[in-house]
Amino acid sequence: MPSTASYTTKRLDQLGLVARFCQEIGLATIIDNALGTSERRQVSYGQLFTAMLLNGLGFTGRTLHMYSEFFDDKPDSRLIGEGIEASHINDDALGRCLDALYDEGVSGLYQQIAEKVVDHLKLPCEFTHLDSTSFHYDGKANSDEEAPTAIHITKGDSRDHRPELNQVVLNLICENLSGITVYMQAQSGNINDVEGFKKIVKSHVSSLKAAQKFRYLVADAALYVKDIHR
Secondary structure, eight states, X not given: OOOOOOOOOOOOTTHHHHHHHHHHTTHHHHHHHHHOOOTTOSSOHHHHHHHHHHHHTSSSOOOXXXXXXXXXXXXXXXXXXXXXXXXXXXXXXXXXXXXXXXXXXXXXXXXXXXXXXXXXXXXXXXXXEEEEEEEEEOSXXXXXXXXXXXXXXXXXXXXXXXXXXXXXXXXXXXXXXXXXXXXXXXXXXXOXXXXXXXXXXXXXXXXXXXXXXXXXXXXXXXXXXXXXXX
């Protein structure tokens, strides 16, 4: 009698390596501890965060409402968590996760994850490098009603040589050997490096030094501000 068994194929691709590293550093647990759990959860915030990371590194990025389609042919239980199905990773769940990340603040959360990565890879972190870059923005700039703590999408010194476009600035501190970013902070598009670097050094370098145990911070001439070096 012929066999009636049926088989399905799921594509793991390079995402297995990414998912395994996320599991080794406990990425989902870090996120869940910081954000708590969703009241209507079939999948935790940490698992949704992992799903967004996998999608971003999947070379076929999808908008939020297309995530279920992206994960439909993937072994989701192996990549994200036991019992997770593609239909659980939908735009409603992802939207709630992004709102929770915004409320928590992503710079501090990123620093926690970076600490875990540095410890896991046993990177010495003796030298770190501070620099900034800018990204031009084609949409509408901030409205006047926005919170004063929000970064402002506005014109500034454009690294893309497009002074007519609005932009945002991203400050990064990277570990020397691997180039892994250990701290990041988004800034308004019109902030200059002198001002931005000064704020980072005053507000965050002491905590970064305690966490990463680095001894030297390398940057360009914008780092040398008189009131920092007194």
